[in-house]
Amino acid sequence: MRFVNGSRSEGADLLDSLADALHDPMLVFDAGLRVLYANDAAFQLVARLHGATPAPLDVVGAWHPDLVSPAALAVAATEGEWVGEVSLPAMSEAHPIALRVQLVALRSAGEARYGFVARDVSADHARRDELSNRNAELKEAYRKLKGAQEQLIQSEKLASIGQLAAGVAHEINNPIGYVHSNLGTLADYSRHLLTLIGTYEEALRSPGPAATAEIAELRRRFDIDFVVDDLPALLSESREGIERVRKIVQDLKDFSRSDRGDGWVVADIHRGLDSTLNIVWNEIKYKGQIVKSFGDLPAIECLPSELNQVFMNILMNAAQAISDQGIITISTGSDGGHVWVAIGDDGEGIPETNLLRIFDPFFTTKPVGKGTGLGLAISYGIVAKHNGRIDVTSTPGQGSMFRIVLPVKQPAAPAAE
Template identity: 45%
Template sequence: MSDAYQSAYEREKKARFAAEKLLDEKTREVQSSIDMIQHQFNDLMQQKKESDYLLAVARLTQSDESLTQVVQKYTQESMQFLDARFSRYSFIKGGKIKLSNPIGLNERLVPLHSEAHKSIYNDHDRTTLKIRDLNQPDLLDICQQHGVDRVVLLPIKSFGKVTTVCELYLSSETEFKSNVIDQCQVAGYQISGMLERNANNKKLEESFSEIKSSHDKLKQAQAQLVQSEKMASLGQLAAGVAHEINNPIGFVMSNLGTLREYTDVMSDYFSLSCQLVASLDSEQAQKMKAIDEEQDLNFIFGDIGNIMNDCDEGLRRVKEIVSNLKSFARSDEEESTEFNLNLCIDNIIKVVWNELKYKVTLHKQFDEDLPLIKGHEGQIGQVVMNMLVNASQAMEEEGDIYISTEKQAKTIRLVIRDTAKGMPSSVIEKIFDPFFTTKGVSEGTGLGLSISYGIIESHGGSIKVDSREGEGTTFTIELPC
C-alpha cells in the first residue's frame, strides 16, 4: 500500500469515527428528548386523568341524586381512576356497619374484619392494606383469582365523623405514587362537603318550617287577640246600648198595651153610636153619618188594629235586638254547670226543627262516650242554634247539614258542615265581626256569629271556619273537657 493511499485511508477512518461519534451523540440526544416528551406526555395524561376524575366528582356534588347514588358513583369513579379491579362501600346505619354489593364483581365478596373497619372509622384517614396481612383466607382466595393484592380504604366524613368508607381492590400490577390516592382523598372531601351542605339545608328547611309554623300561630294568636279586644270593647258598648234602649222599649210596649185597651173601648163605643145614629134623624145624626161615609170609620178602627199589630212586631224585633246585645255583652251570666253536649244539641235541634225540616236533611254522628262539659248549656245551645239557622238560611235549595261530635286528647270537637252556597274569603275574614251580615235588612242583625265567638272564647275553646264557594261551609268548635 502506497503512502498516499495509507494516508487517505487513515483520514477516512478518522472521519468515519468522528461521524459515528457525532451520530451516537445525536442519537442519545434524540432518545433523551423522546424520553422527556414521553415523560411529559405521561404526566399530562395523568393530570388529565386527575382533572377528569375531580371534575366528575365535582359534578356529582352538584347533582340532585340521592346520597346512596352519589356515594356509589364516587366509588365507581375512584375505582376507574385507580384502575381497581372491583370495589364496594360501607356505611353506618343503626349503629352497625352495612356493606353495599360489590361493583365490578359478580360474586359475593367476603367482608373485611371489623378491626379494619374500626380502624378507618376511628382514624379518619385513607389506608392501604395488603390482602395477605388481613388473615382472611376466603377473601385472599377471591382476590388472588382476580390478581388483587391490595385494598385502599377511603373515608368520607360529615361534620368530623366518618360516615362512609369506600373499598378499592387493586391489582398487583398497578403502580402509582401516593399522591394519586391523595387525589381520591381530595375528592372525598368534596363528597363530605356535599353531605354537610345537604344536612345544613335540611336543618334550614326544618328551621324555616318551624319559623313558618310559629309565624302562622303568631298570626292566629294576633287575630284572636284583636277579636278579643273587639269583643271586649263592643261588649261594653252593647251593654250600655242595651240598657239605654231597654227602658224606653218597656214603657212604649206598656203604653201600646194600654192604647190597645182604649181602642177596644172606643171601638165598642163607636159601634153602639152607629146603631144610635141610624135610629135618629136629627141634624147631628146626619152630620155623624156624613163623616162616617166620608172617612169610613169602620176601616179606620180596623186599620188601627193592624197598625198596632205592626207596632207590636216592630217592638218585638227591637226587643230581640236588645236581647242579643245583652247576650253579646254577657251581662246575664247563667250558672256554670256540667252538661252533655250531645243532649244539648238534640234539644236545640228540636227547637229549630221548624226552620230546618222543609229543606234540610240532617245527618248526626255523635260520639257516645263524650265526657261532660263544664259551662253554660244555654249559651252553647245558642251557638249551635246560630250555626244551624245560618246554614239553613244559606241554602237556596234543599241541602244537607252534617253535625258530629268527637272526643280528642283534651278537648271535645264539634263539627257543623253544610252543603249551602259557601262564602268567599272576603266574607270569611269578617263573619265574626259584630253587626257584619250578608243577610237582608229584615233577616238578621249581624250579631249571631259574634255572640257565638264570644261564648266559645269564654268557655276556653276555639271556633274555626272553612268555606268554599259553591261547596259549603264547615264550622269546627273545640271545647275543653
C-alpha cells in the first residue's frame, strides 16, 4: 500500500472510512477463514441474511456457511482471484440474495490473506426475471395475435366466397343443367339402340324380308343415323360440363383451405390466377373483358391459397370499379429475383384522398353490406408476409393499376409462422 502524502496511520483511517462508505460488503480473512476486517456494508448484509446480527462473527462460516465455498477459495489461492455469483437465502426477505463476488488472494508479511468484495445483484436478477416473464408474455400475445390474424384471413376468405356463392352456383348450375338434359337424351338413345340390337338378334335367328323391313322401320323411327352422329357430341359435351364443375369445385376447395401449418411451397402463379378467375368469373364476365398477357415466370416460394385471396380481392375491386363495360388486364413478368403481377381496369379510378387509405383496415367506399373494408388490408398483409409489396396507381375517371411484386425465393426464415 502506498501513501503519496500523509502518514500510514492517517491513510489507514481514510481507507477505513472509504470502505465503510461503500455499499458493497467487504471482508478480509486469513487462510483459516478467520475474519480480520469487515466494513459496515458487510454487517448490513449479515443482518439481512439472518434477520439480526449474529455473534460471534469471528470466522467466515458464521457470516454464512455458503458465503465462500472451498472451491472458490482454492481457485483464488492458486490463480490469485475467483469471480462468480452466489445465491444465499435471507431470513427476512422473500427471495434469496444474489451476490456477485470477487475473491482476491492478498499477501501480508508473508501470510496468506483473502479479500472478499460482493455486489448485490438481486435487483439485476429480478429485472432479468421480469424481462424473461414479459418476453414470455409477449411471445404468447404474439401467438394469439398470429392466430387471430389467421382466423381473420380465413374469415375474410370465406366471406368472399359467401358473396360469390350465387355466381358460383350459377356457374355450376349451367353445366349441370345441360348434363342433366343430355343424360335424358342419352337414356332415350340407349333405349332405342338396345331395341334395335334386340331386333337384329331376332333377325339373325329368323332372317327374312319381314325382319329386314322391321329393322328398316326401327332405324327410320328412331332416326339412328342422327343418333350415331349426335351421341359422341352429347358425351363430349357432358364430359366438358362435368369437368367444368369439377374444376370449379377444386378451385373453391383450394381457395377456401387454410395454409396454416402447410408450410411454404413452390407454386405456379399463373395457375393461381387462372384458378381465381374461374371462381370469380360469373362476377366479372358481365362487367369487363379479360385481357391476359402472361410472361415467362419461374415457380415461386409462397402460400398459394393466400396469394389467390389477394388476386380475388383485386379482381373483384376491378370489376366493381367498372360501371358498365370495360377491360380488366392481367399481366405478369419477372425481374431478377422477383416476379410481378399487374391487375388493371379502366373503371372509375380512386381519388387521391382515398388512395392513401385504401390499405387501412375497415376503410371502404362501398355501400353498407357490399364490403367489409378488410379485403385490401388483408391483401397488403399477405403480400408483406411474402416479403413483397403492392404498388397502386390510379387516375379518377381512367382506372387503376395494382402491381404486386413477390420474391422468387423467400429468405431463410419466411415471415414467421
